[in-house]
Amino acid sequence: MAWGGSDPGCPLLRRLPDQTSGRRTTPAAGAPQFEGLMEIDRADGRTPNQLRPLSCSRGVLHRAHGSASWSQGNTQILAAAYGPKAGTKKNENPERASFEVIWKPKSGQIGKQEEEYEMILKRTIQSICVLTVNPNTTTSVIVQVVHDDGALLPCAINAACAALVDAGIPLKHLAVSICCSLVEPGIVMLDPTKLEEEKMKAFTYLVFPNSSHSVLNKGSAQSENNDETEQGLITSVTHGIMSVDDYLQCLERGRAATTKLSDFLRRNLQPQLPSNT
């Protein structure tokens, strides 16, 4: 399958270095033939499948029952969870635990965008939590944007999940979230920064359950298990136009990347054992 012609207008795409001279040349205008793959040139030197450096700290706040600060590159989000309080709102099902999400943007004007984020977060949290343990209660999750540099909603979902773990809210599994963007039809790039996001044709936020480590039946049985449990896509929010094939490719890439994220989360959320025991 031949790639489309080189696009001199797209600033991210360029040819791979010519092996002989060791120099990189920008695509000449109207040069249709070339050897080798198109490689994507990202501003911070990452490959298309590389995520930004992650960091997560739990228990950062003293009054909140659970809190976490999550940062992916320069995007930083602080999430706090207050444990179950008695009572639910009028239109919520009293047989189940309900959740309330409050999204606080950096500069204080709460608009439709923030309400949409709250709704997406609430539905995502509802699907990962065990709702029948504490019926007729409300758990609040508060998300504060500290810095926005792309992939805001995935960062927030990861932070909220970590805050819930810190608060001890019963969960079925963790939620791992990632942003996949479409540079050109056929080329998928993970975890864009804000500048990259603005140049994308389309991007999608995806939330997957985290990969499970099963203690029984290693080997083929485990891969079957993984296929079953990891098929599920919890949340997907897309912006822009993409073809169905591209979307499925985004899903695959996203799922592959979530194994890395899951490992990171697992390591981070495991309680630290004292080293001298």
Place this chain on the structure above:
Amino acid sequence: MDQRLGNAWRMTVNERKFVETALSSGLRVDGRDLFDYRKLGIKFGSEDGSAEVHLGQTRVLAFVTSQLVQPYRDRPNEGMLSVFTEFSPMADPSFEPGRPGDSAIELGRVIDRGLRESRAIDMESLCILSGKLVWAIRIDLHIIDNGGNLIDAANIAALAGLLASRRPECSLGGENGQDVIIHPPEVREPLPLIVHHLPIAVTFAIFDDESTVVIDPTYLEEEVMGGRITATLNTNGEVCAIQKAGGMAIPQNVIMHCLRMAATKAGDMTSKIKEAVDAYNRERTLRKIKRHPLPGSVGIRANIEKKQKKSQPLSAGDDSSMIKETEGKVRSIGGNSHKDGSNNSIIGSSSSWDPYSKGVNTELLKLSLAFRESSNHLKPQEESQSGDDEHLSEAKADEVAKDMEEPSRTPNAARSGVQSNGERTLMDAVKPKHKREKKEITQM
């Protein structure tokens, strides 16, 4: 809704009695002295104008942004300042989302009065076109964790944010000088705010036996206290604002004692804030120097440092601007060499400052290449010693261009040569004249 009441934290009778009894014997629950502040930590975010303050367990985030607006009609020459406070529900179970409550409004007003009425910020420098366009500074304070004494912590956060904030430089242009051109941060370095003095708020909590006064109450002590008084002072001992809204009546001598105490505390706090901001500014200028990950990049870095040191003896007063000029030169040349084909990747896309357009730089490069071929190293270096700024930066550009050409052609020899240059940087800084001869020798 009633669900909120279920979650509100209420102090138990035992806790209350414990705090009161301890205070009557001059002990505080966390072991501090009566007039000690908790540990203060100030951190700055990656964006200009964002600061986070930890005062013990209390955490406050501040974001300072600026926008161009029309001024008030009765003050056409002054900029505007507004303070917005958000008591985030994550700070305390009793904080509700939505409209700010009484204490949030009071906090915002106290901080606003301390800044505005005392003229801590120079408003007239924010004016661009009198009567038409001025800068409006907006301070957003988010209370993240309520460990007590929110006013002091929020005030420090606001001051740190103001000192760290930058606004883009504007110039007037157009036919009749009425068009405003806003220079993006890549073109011109954004400007800091002019702050005349720092008004520091010091809060005292008064307890029922009227003689116990403590500074910086925790949230436990705030529940127990009978009244509160906040005094905003600066290091000159000037009182900017005093806030005592209701609460217990305090005798005069206690108030005078508090004000004297606040004056000393304000001095301490100001020096701590200034230290933190200075460290941040230093780190910020260092961050602006782009490090190119080239194989010969060690040489280039050494050249950058050498140039900075060279700039110091030549123009002592203009240090930071010289450093920025060299940064601009190096970065633009880095950009050009990308086109020329040496393999480098410029990391990061945040501000780079280039006083000259790219066209001029490529011409300089060609000139420098022509100079190289004629093997006449001395001319640009002689020009550099003339002390003229423009020639100096051009010469530096030439030298940097030459040095960058060297690594791409003969990496090993150049690296060793340039590295030996790097080893001599300290001595070079002391003796600028001898450097020329040494450079000659190593570049041969």
